[in-house]
Amino acid sequence: MSVEVIRSQLLSGVAHGFLGRRGGVSTGICAGLNVGLGSGDDRQAIHANRRLAVEAVAPGAKLVTVHQVHSATAITVTEPFPDDARPHADAMVTDRPGLALGILTADCTPVLFADVEAGVIGAAHSGWKGAIGGVAEATVAAMEKLGADRARIAAAIGPTIARKSYEVDEGFLRRFVEAEPANERFFAGGRAGHHQFDLEAYVVSRLAMAGLARIEALGLDTYSAPDRFYSYRRATHRSEPDYGRQISLIALPA
16 A cells, blocks of 8 residues: 555645555554654664655655654754654744655644745644644744745644544633633533534634634544544554554655
């Protein structure tokens, strides 16, 4: 099976792709295109998958990833980091050709950004903690420091857990509503004492509040497509001992 590359029409002017688990060499629980160094998967398979991912999206580019910690930290990158020295951050921006910015997810929201005219790109890992903390705004601000204009920036949201699959408790809802009462609109009723949270819609709203007018959400649910995407929550519900991570990539031509 070849690597599946899901693209956004808004980002058609730049090499990019949201990848799932199709087309990789890993076997077992992490079968497919697992790129997660934090998984217990075979290291040779992980690195082979990373090479396959880059070649499918931006052949010849150098992969750049960070140690994601659910923060709102966005950094500017000029070269790849060694695997054992990746900075703790959840977003990257660059104006350097030939670098493929890679964000890993397994339910959290990957966001790819581009100002094609300025030649500036970004990539963000936006779980609920990063989203409410302002990772979208931090990414846009970092891009502007490199010459981007938020009026031109396009942002695409890739595969993420959907509201129908994302049950949260009352305390989770209160955290969001206390931060901003209007956030209640991102929650739907669920079983007693629980709610269904629309993470994708919330990320869209944060991007819009950051001043972006060109936003595309692909509406792909990681949880409900086990043959296509990895999902931390699905693995947890199945009591599986490990789970894979998929990657989202964006690169400027070398």
